[in-house]
Amino acid sequence: MSDDSAGAKEEMMTIIAFSGDLDKLWPTTILASTAAANGMDVTIFATFWGLFPLVKDGEKIGHDSMTKMLGGMNAPGFGSAKLSKMNMGGMGKWMMRKVAGKSNLMPPEDLFEMSLDMGVKVWPCQMTMDLLGIRYDQMLPGLAEPAGAATALARMSKSEISLFI
Amino acid sequence: MSDDSAGAKEEMMTIIAFSGDLDKLWPTTILASTAAANGMDVTIFATFWGLFPLVKDGEKIGHDSMTKMLGGMNAPGFGSAKLSKMNMGGMGKWMMRKVAGKSNLMPPEDLFEMSLDMGVKVWPCQMTMDLLGIRYDQMLPGLAEPAGAATALARMSKSEISLFI
Amino acid sequence: MSDDSAGAKEEMMTIIAFSGDLDKLWPTTILASTAAANGMDVTIFATFWGLFPLVKDGEKIGHDSMTKMLGGMNAPGFGSAKLSKMNMGGMGKWMMRKVAGKSNLMPPEDLFEMSLDMGVKVWPCQMTMDLLGIRYDQMLPGLAEPAGAATALARMSKSEISLFI
Numbered sequence: 001m002s003d004d005s006a007g008a009k010e011e012m013m014t015i016i017a018f019s020g021d022l023d024k025l026w027p028t029t030i031l032a033s034t035a036a037a038n039g040m041d042v043t044i045f046a047t048f049w050g051l052f053p054l055v056k057d058g059e060k061i062g063h064d065s066m067t068k069m070l071g072g073m074n075a076p077g078f079g080s081a082k083l084s085k086m087n088m089g090g091m092g093k094w095m096m097r098k099v100a101g102k103s104n105l106m107p108p109e110d111l112f113e114m115s116l117d118m119g120v121k122v123w124p125c126q127m128t129m130d131l132l133g134i135r136y137d138q139m140l141p142g143l144a145e146p147a148g149a150a151t152a153l154a155r156m157s158k159s160e161i162s163l164f165i
Numbered sequence: 166m167s168d169d170s171a172g173a174k175e176e177m178m179t180i181i182a183f184s185g186d187l188d189k190l191w192p193t194t195i196l197a198s199t200a201a202a203n204g205m206d207v208t209i210f211a212t213f214w215g216l217f218p219l220v221k222d223g224e225k226i227g228h229d230s231m232t233k234m235l236g237g238m239n240a241p242g243f244g245s246a247k248l249s250k251m252n253m254g255g256m257g258k259w260m261m262r263k264v265a266g267k268s269n270l271m272p273p274e275d276l277f278e279m280s281l282d283m284g285v286k287v288w289p290c291q292m293t294m295d296l297l298g299i300r301y302d303q304m305l306p307g308l309a310e311p312a313g314a315a316t317a318l319a320r321m322s323k324s325e326i327s328l329f330i
Numbered sequence: 331m332s333d334d335s336a337g338a339k340e341e342m343m344t345i346i347a348f349s350g351d352l353d354k355l356w357p358t359t360i361l362a363s364t365a366a367a368n369g370m371d372v373t374i375f376a377t378f379w380g381l382f383p384l385v386k387d388g389e390k391i392g393h394d395s396m397t398k399m400l401g402g403m404n405a406p407g408f409g410s411a412k413l414s415k416m417n418m419g420g421m422g423k424w425m426m427r428k429v430a431g432k433s434n435l436m437p438p439e440d441l442f443e444m445s446l447d448m449g450v451k452v453w454p455c456q457m458t459m460d461l462l463g464i465r466y467d468q469m470l471p472g473l474a475e476p477a478g479a480a481t482a483l484a485r486m487s488k489s490e491i492s493l494f495i
Contacts, residue, residue, distance in 0.1 A: 034314040149364040157490040160322040163329040164493040199479040325487040328494040
């Protein structure tokens with residue numbers, strides 16, 4: 001991916017994955033896996049709605065009645081992610097996954113797995129984990145330790161590409 | 166736009182145009198045309214919902230029953246783009262276009278045309294074209310050849326500004 | 331925030347604050363205040379829906395019937411900002427603020443105030459102010475003079491981090 005001469009430092013990309021919507025999980029995981037495959041050093045900082053897809057299926061989220069209710073309305077796991085529009089009670093999501101299956105597009109959970117395998121670092125946001133009552137042990141294996149906004153900013157300031165998705 | 170001495174390379178901006186919503190088409194086309202007018206080298210990588218505005222009016226999208234249904238729910242062309250909120254069955258969109266007309270703001274289709282005229286490169290995303298069943302010959306004239314995520318990433322890594330809209 | 335030796339220039343971040351949604355006001359104000367606290371030179375370019383939270387409570391927006399109607403549907407002030415999803419007639423917003431109060435997370439209006447105190451520059455977008463009929467004297471104290479897209483672009487092209495939120 002780099003035009004620089006040998007020995008040049010790796011180029012970096014940092015994505016703030018704020019959205020948990022199915023249609024936005026695709027660009028995040030496509031960009032992350034493609035960048036990693038091209039030798040870039042990639043970090044995904046997952047925050048707010050973007051945390052829910054990273055929670056293991058079946059986990060109950062929340063540390064009190066209110067966060068439990070929020071958790072109940074945001075089912076965990078990539079499989080539960082809805083389209084940001086045209087969701088139509090789940091039909092839009094089902095259609096989009098079907099269409100992707102017929103095309104060459106892997107589902108975002110597989111692209112995510114592949115990204116981890118290729119060395120993409122995934123940092124769950126500590127502050128929003130606390131906010132929403134999500135514990136680290138409830139999240140998918142392979143994630144890095146939770147991090148804060150200052151760490152994400154330091155990373156972005158060294159990155160050639162920083163995106164908010 | 167550049168403070169550098171004569172002969173310095175042009176500054177670059179790359180926008181990933183993911184959204185097809187009317188209110189997001191404005192920032193994309195305003196930033197693209199303004200940057201181009203100020204001598205920047207601008208690329209728009211149009212993907213997912215962001216492809217639909219670039220399809221010619223009246224084109225039927227889709228290569229099978231499912232993509233045809235998706236296409237049917239996303240009418241092509243800038244003129245069909247809805248507001249991301251307050252659309253109110255089309256009234257919000259109509260109001261916003263009316264309000265823009267009274268102000269100094271050109272409609273996004275004109276800003277887009279102007280951007281192309283000023284040398285902004287528009288790359289439709291090959292993978293999501295295949296996904297949604299959109300053919301290159303169904304898209305507006307003046308677009309560059311379809312490109313993939315790796316090409317977009319290589320471009321962004323050289324760009325002073327990269328935005329996901 | 332910088333690893334550079336003494337005397338190095340401050341690192342810069344520019345955020346285009348396009349959204350007026352409560353859940354997006356948090357990342358904008360968390361990133362801005364955290365970056366400023368770490369010595370970065372931060373600019374927020376507030377545009378479109380992102381202008382409404384910056385309007386003083388009780389101000390009537392609009393210069394004609396149509397912009398007044400738009401203003402009526404977008405109550406001013408941080409306090410009126412809704413969640414981008416799960417708003418549930420205001421209950422989602424109320425819950426999220428309640429949950430934030432129990433956690434360590436300040437409300438976005440306080441983070442915004444703090445950002446201003448720490449020297450974050452907030453530029454309201456002139457073009458969308460004109461579009462929506464928002465006057466500078468209707469906006470919160472402490473904002474910089476309205477600016478245009480060219481100014482925002484010049485700033486972003488010098489920024490280590492540029493985000494569209």
